[in-house]
Amino acid sequence: MITFNYLEMKRTLIIVLLLVTGVSKGADMKVGIASRPITPPLPFWMSGYAVRNAPSTEVLHDIWAKAMVIEKNEKNRVVIVTTDLLGLSPEISEGIAQRVEKKHGVDRSQLLLNSSHTHCGPAVWPSLSMIFDFSPEDQRKAVNYNLKLIEDIVDIIDSAFAKLTPMQLWSGHGSTDFAMNRRQPTDHGIINGINPKGPVDHDVPVLIAKTPDGKIRAILFGYACHNTTLGGNSINISGDYAGFAQIELQKAYPEATALFFIGCAGDQNPQPRGTVDLAMQHGKSLTDAVQKVLLSNNLKPIYPPIRTAYQKVSLGFQSFNIDSCRSDILSSDIFKQRRAKLMLEAYNKNWDISEYTYPLQVVRFNRDLTILAMGDEVVVDYSLKMKKKYRNENLFVAGYCNQVMCYIPSKRVLEEGGYEAETSMIYYGLPGPFKNEIEDRITIAVSKLMKEVGVKTSKNNK
Structure with a gap:
């Protein structure tokens, strides 16, 4: 004799409906x-x-x-x-x-x-x-x-x-x-x-x-x-x-x-x-x-x-040192020469090299x-x-x-110096290094974008 179990059938139907709903979604x-x-x-x-x-x-x-x-x-x-x-x-x-x-x-x-x-x-x-x-x-x-x-x-x-x-x-x-x-x-x-x-x-x-x-x-x-x-x-x-x-x-x-x-x-x-x-x-x-x-x-x-969000952030370079460029253009290091030539050209043509768009x-x-x-x-x-x-x-x-x-160093890396903070700028042809505020500016911008896509800030998100 087959016993009709209404509750078991109801439970099975609910599970099936949930699975179907999840897949279709x-x-x-x-x-x-x-x-x-x-x-x-x-x-x-x-x-x-x-x-x-x-x-x-x-x-x-x-x-x-x-x-x-x-x-x-x-x-x-x-x-x-x-x-x-x-x-x-x-x-x-x-x-x-x-x-x-x-x-x-x-x-x-x-x-x-x-x-x-x-x-x-x-x-x-x-x-x-x-x-x-x-x-x-x-x-x-x-x-x-x-x-x-x-x-x-x-x-x-x-x-x-x-x-x-x-x-x-x-x-x-x-x-x-x-x-x-x-x-x-x-x-x-x-x-x-x-x-x-x-x-x-x-x-x-x-x-x-x-x-x-x-x-x-x-x-x-x-x-x-x-x-x-x-x-x-x-x-x-x-x-x-x-x-x-x-x-x-x-x-x-x-x-x-x-x-x-x-x-x-x-x-x-x-x-x-x-x-x-x-x-x-x-x-x-x-x-x-x-x-x-x-x-x-x-x-x-x-x-x-x-949801998507996009922003370009201005990141400032530390003060341009024209004396260093004059020295580097006479250097035996060909890469320093090339970067110095580019920077001096920018300086003399009044190109803005104070910021980087990120x-x-x-x-x-x-x-x-x-x-x-x-x-x-x-x-x-x-x-x-x-x-x-x-x-x-x-x-x-x-x-x-x-x-x-270029490289994007953190505040810690900037303070320590080295390739990612300083030397790499030579090969990328940028004035560098960045200002110490770089990490804070990026963090603030990310927070803004997260808010745009619906990420709610909380006391735990610090």
Whole structure:
């Protein structure tokens, strides 16, 4: 005899309805993914290391630009682009933004551009322009590559929009530990070395897109570590450890596109480093961390609405010292000479070199996930500070977003000095260093953007 259990049936129906409601709510968003190789025509000068004295003539593996469009509707969407490049210039980023706004109505706050900061990619002029002495032909190639890069990225965004299909987003966090702080204290100040006791951020944030039947189509993942396993003696084009990680993930998930974004890696280096085998090893470590997240039961669903905010902040440089420039232009250091020449030209032509324009961006999905996108080479202090300040948020912190034209030191790093605070300004062709107020100005701007996307400040968020 079959017993009719009304309460049990009611309970089952409620569970089914909740599951169906949850899936439909998440799948109500659409996702489109597209990618394209952006390997330069060889021979081509590489960026990242001043010691190189010849262009690249070989490719270890192709480098890529990848786009993921996530959309509920025109007011609730974001376009995330990742590139296997040292970084983008404002000219390139704004060129892309203007075209995408015209074609798709994408607001500037809805376009997030990240570069993996590989030092085995092409020169993206004028970033780190002081390390180059281009011939007219080299300059022509560099300019043409920039123009082609804008076209390619706009094209993959077009393709991603054309491929929009219902999907569910999920996020999680893993960990791997090959990043080490490189600001080594010595009797003569801070040098680029190893500092096992220095601050690090070993978080591996992951965002995936699944079809309604559960197939993974996109894996966005990040890590706060300089993409510099390979040194200046390497002249083969590659995405370094981040490139290998993306390759491995796409082998494991053939129907998915893997997109890497770098975190606040300004003062973080991979250890050990120096060979292709080590780049592959670190890529495998990162892949393993991501796969553990994907196979875990801890993934959380991500829902709309999607709120975005974007702001450019003025960061002041310390007082310009014309006497130092006059001295540097007579220096035996060719990089100091080039920077001094540029600064003296700016001084004599009354160009304003007192401030730097810095982009900040926040993307928030409901109350489920918040992405803080910071421009340039941000030191890890910012990531740790923001995660503490906004501890109630599921927070991804990305550096190297929208432009890479200098380092962004914290107040602590500025006070200590060293490469990230001072010397790097030579190679980037900026007056530097920044004023000590830089961290406070950035923190205030981030607070404003967080408020715009609905993050409520509380006594705990300090």
